[in-house]
Amino acid sequence: MSKVYIIFASLLILVAFGLVLLPDTEHEDQIPPEALLKEIMNQSRFLSADLIAARIIDEDPSIMLVDVRTAEAYNSYSLPGAINIPLKETLDEEWQPYLNQRGVDVVFFSNGDLFADQAWILCSRLGYKNLYVMEGGLNQWFTQIMQPTVPPDTSPNEDFDLYSFRKAASIYFGGGAPAQSTQDIKGENIQIIRREKKTATAGGC
Amino acid sequence: MGPLIPLDIIPEQWNNVIAVIIGMAFGFIMEGSGFSSSRKIVGLFYGYDFTVLRVFFTATVTTAIGLYYFSYLGWIDMSLVYIHPTYLTAAIVGGLIMGVGFVAGGYCPGTSLIGAAIGRIDGMVFTLGLMIGIFFFSEGFSIFEGLYNGGFMGYITITEYFNISSQLFIFLFTVVAVAAFYFTTLIRRRVKQVNY
Amino acid sequence: MKELTKTRRLTIASVIFVFILVIGFVTFRSPDFVYKLSTKATLEELTNPANIVSPVEAREMINGTKSGAVMIDLRNTYDYNKGTLFGAINIPVSDIMEKEVIEMFDDWQMQSKTVILFAEDQQAANAPWMILRQLGYSNMKVLSGGYAIAMDQYTNGIIDSTDYQYNGERPVMDFAGFIQKMSGGEVVKPNPGPAQIEPIKRKKKSVTAGGC
Known part of the structure; x- marks a missing residue:
């Protein structure tokens, strides 16, 4: 046997042994911290309550609301169509198919936006896509949409459009006519302003 | 960085082009290793030529080592690498049939095409037999279907199944x-040299 | 002769193989930042009340006996120049992973100084805190409520001192009760969510013809 073959054989074993010595790199599907920082700087993860209301009214199938509050709070009241993934259970195996998916925009919400944002950061670190946070959470939902305030007379038309949208939405979501209502908007004639729909991002692979 | 196609670095449409290029390189190496000769291949079973074993063991080991180094260096994401699903009983039965055909015919499917390509008649006959076999299997698929899907274990690797580290494996x-290289050299020395 | 050309090919192939590995290791740089906490551990940290400092506690830590705390103002420089808390150091969120800043954080961690992060509200400080906490800075804490509420407390005194009142997570009203009242006794129950999920599976290619 020629010497060359012995050299080749020992080289092969040496290289393979080097592989064993390599430190274990855990290649979890995680985005690096630098990328996570960029993601949290990007405010586009926040969807306004108005936008979400419009999408629910449109029966947009590409939106999935995730209530991160406790099961107790969820059972007492939650947004229509929302599923309950308490913040503590965010990483549980059974919820991963809901959170880690393509084609549906997952919108986290809580009473404020802190807990929802925490769930968002955890899932974003895992590299999940199409995640959003409802800006201001249920508190803003109830103060803005369920009890819209009449804009002052001097406001631009857009504000009045927004107001009538919110008013209509509040009726849609079972809030009835808000107490502060002074405008005579007849229930039948309410035109729900359809917001421009955000196209669902089709996940490419 | 990799794998290139699943991560869309190379568009998926290039799949077939790349397959042709790799196929040519594969054929070239096989022919270069002498795999167009059925006697050389079958030498593995009679003990006078172990080129097949050496080439494939070397290829497997080099690829495995290279891939795991690449994975460590962050050049490839091993979780995206395609793993062929395991159908255990189907694989055992298929392996037996293929092994018998291998010894009897002196070719495996790929090498028979290489043999045919350089104009060997036995290679052409083997390829024809291959086609007939495919025809009967396809036509009688409903009969073989249970066997074909038998023993499904999912996309599993040996290291995952036995829960050992891939690097150690x-x-x-x-x-x-x-x-194996060493011992086959010893065996080859003892067996009578065959000229082909 | 034939044997010779083959070993020469082998030599070339081996040299290239080793060369590629060497190039790989020479150019290999370990990432600057590595998560020290797993996602599970991070989730536990989120519910740890020790990571939240109320404005009063913060004042005690800075002025009182428990010295050795540092305040970090994460707002932008414009807001910082208008006013800040206890001579806080201004590090806008975009800069928290700059080299000099990280060196500073490392020093404080060595001295086991408590670092209190705050921004306009707690939610804005939470995200940078979560990143730094996941990078392993266990001495980082978040100011409950943030700048606006802290200023309000320092000037007007404490109104309320329950745990979660400043982070905006306390419901502003009884949601279920409100809906019930408005819709005339009808309780709106959340219906289970859409089932149209499309889990990411291992990418399946069409059948590959394998073998030799």
Whole structure:
């Protein structure tokens, strides 16, 4: 046997042994911290309550609301169509198919936006896509949409459009006519302003 | 960085082009290793030529080592690498049939095409037989379907199944491969030299 | 002769193989930042009340006996120049992973100084805190409520001192009760969510013809 073959054989074993010595790199599907920082700087993860209301009214199938509050709070009241993934259970195996998916925009919400944002950061670190946070959470939902305030007379038309949208939405979501209502908007004639729909991002692979 | 196609670095449409290029390189190496000769291949079973074993063991070991180094260096994401699903009973039965055909005919499917390509008649006959076999299997698929899907175990690897580290497995595999190279050389010396 | 050309090919192939590995290791740089906490551990940290400092506690830590705390103002420089808390150091969120800043954080961690992060509200400080906490800075804490509420407390005194009142997570009203009242006794129950999920599976290619 020629010497060359012995050299080749020992080289092969040496290289393979080097592989064993390599430190274990855990290649979890995680985005690096630098990328996570960029993601949290990007405010586009926040969807306004108005936008979400419009999408629910449109029966947009590409939106999935995730209530991160406790099961107790969820059972007492939650947004229509929302599923309950308490913040503590965010990483549980059974919820991963809901959170880690393509084609549906997952919108986290809580009473404020802190807990929802925490769930968002955890899932974003895992590299999940199409995640959003409802800006201001249920508190803003109830103060803005369920009890819209009449804009002052001097406001631009857009504000009045927004107001009538919110008013209509509040009726849609079972809030009835808000107490502060002074405008005579007849229930039948309410035109729900359809917001421009955000196209669902089709996940490419 | 990799794998290139699943991560869309190379568009998926290039799949077939790349397949042709790799196929040509594969054929070239096989022919270069002498795999167009059925006697050379079958030598593995009679003990006078172990080129097949050496080429494939070397290829497997080199690829495995290279891939795991690449994975460590962050050049490839191993979780995206395609793993062929395991159908255990189907694989055992298919392996037996293929093994018998291998010894009897002196070719495996790929090498028979290489043989045919350089104009060997036995290679052409083998390819024809291959086609007939495919025809009967396809036509009688409903009969074989249970066997074909038998023993499904999912996309599993040996290291996942036995829960051992892939790196250690590769190292042991390399040692076994080198040992096999050595012992086959010994066997070859004892067996009467065959000229072909 | 034939044997010779083959070993030469082998030599070339081996040299290239080793060369590629060497190039790989020479150019290999370990990432600057590595998560020290797993996602599970991070989730536990989120519910740890020790990571939240109320404005009063913060004042005690800075002025009182428990010295050795540092305040970090994460707002932008414009807001910082208008006013800040206890001579806080201004590090806008975009800069928290700059080299000099990280060196500073490392020093404080060595001295086991408590670092209190705050921004306009707690939610804005939470995200940078979560990143730094996941990078392993266990001495980082978040100011409950943030700048606006802290200023309000320092000037007007404490109104309320329950745990979660400043982070905006306390419901502003009884949601279920409100809906019930408005819709005339009808309780709106959340219906289970859409089932149209499309889990990411291991990418399946069409059948590959394998073998030799």
